[in-house]
Amino acid sequence: MVFEEIYKKYYPELKRFTIQLYSDSEEVDDFIQDVFYSLYKITLDCSEIENPRAWLYKAMLNKIRSKYKTSQNHQQKDQEMIYKTESCFDLNEDLEQKEKKRIVFEIIETLDKRDKELIILYYDGFSYSEIAEIIGIKTSSIGTTLLRVIEKIKNSLKNQYHEMFE
Numbered sequence: 001m002v003f004e005e006i007y008k009k010y011y012p013e014l015k016r017f018t019i020q021l022y023s024d025s026e027e028v029d030d031f032i033q034d035v036f037y038s039l040y041k042i043t044l045d046c047s048e049i050e051n052p053r054a055w056l057y058k059a060m061l062n063k064i065r066s067k068y069k070t071s072q073n074h075q076q077k078d079q080e081m082i083y084k085t086e087s088c089f090d091l092n093e094d095l096e097q098k099e100k101k102r103i104v105f106e107i108i109e110t111l112d113k114r115d116k117e118l119i120i121l122y123y124d125g126f127s128y129s130e131i132a133e134i135i136g137i138k139t140s141s142i143g144t145t146l147l148r149v150i151e152k153i154k155n156s157l158k159n160q161y162h163e164m165f166e
Contacts, residue, residue, distance in 0.1 A: 003043045006052045007036055013124065014056050020120055022064050031067075035059045051130065058134040061117065107156045115149045122146055 011032070018028045038059060042049060049055045108116055114135065121131045132139040 003040050006039065006056075010053055010056055011036070014060060017057060017120070017124060018060055018064070021061075021117070022067070027067070031060060031063050035063060051133075054126070054130040054133050057121065057126070057130075061134055103161055104153065104157065107153050107160075110156065111149065111152065115145075115152070118142075118146060119149050119153070 014035070015028065015032055018031055022028060022031070035056060039049070039052070039056065108119060111119065117135055118131060121134060126134065128142040129139045131142050137145070
């Protein structure tokens with residue numbers, strides 16, 4: 001796939017993913033530009049990336065992690081990291097469904113970083129092997145880890161909002 005095709009195909013979803021993990025909208029566009037520039041340099045060298053979608057997500061995740069590591073206000077940035085539910089809502093959904101989604105995403109925010117990244121990547125449709133490559137854990141661990149994360153979410157929902165999630 002040529003760089004322009006990759007850019008057009010993956011830019012919108014990479015931007016959404018970045019916004020989900022990093023709430024500083026001024027830096028999101030810079031991050032995306034940096035990641036696509038890195039990809040562009042690779043394509044100039046006539047190198048072929050086997051899975052450009054996974055490569056982009058992994059590069060972005062590394063960029064975000066690097067930013068958090070170098071940030072002086074690391075704890076403040078962790079609290080600012082929110083999952084933007086507005087982009088996930090369908091206009092035809094009723095209010096109860098919207099409220100349920102808002103609550104689920106609120107619970108996702110309470111997860112540790114790795115669990116949050118895992119569930120977001122799974123929600124975005126990545127395969128287990130792609131998630132393993134992006135996050136940097138064994139493919140054989142993805143299923144078990146994902147089940148544990150989903151179980152954490154279910155338990156939190158039942159404990160905090162039992163009347164809505166029976």
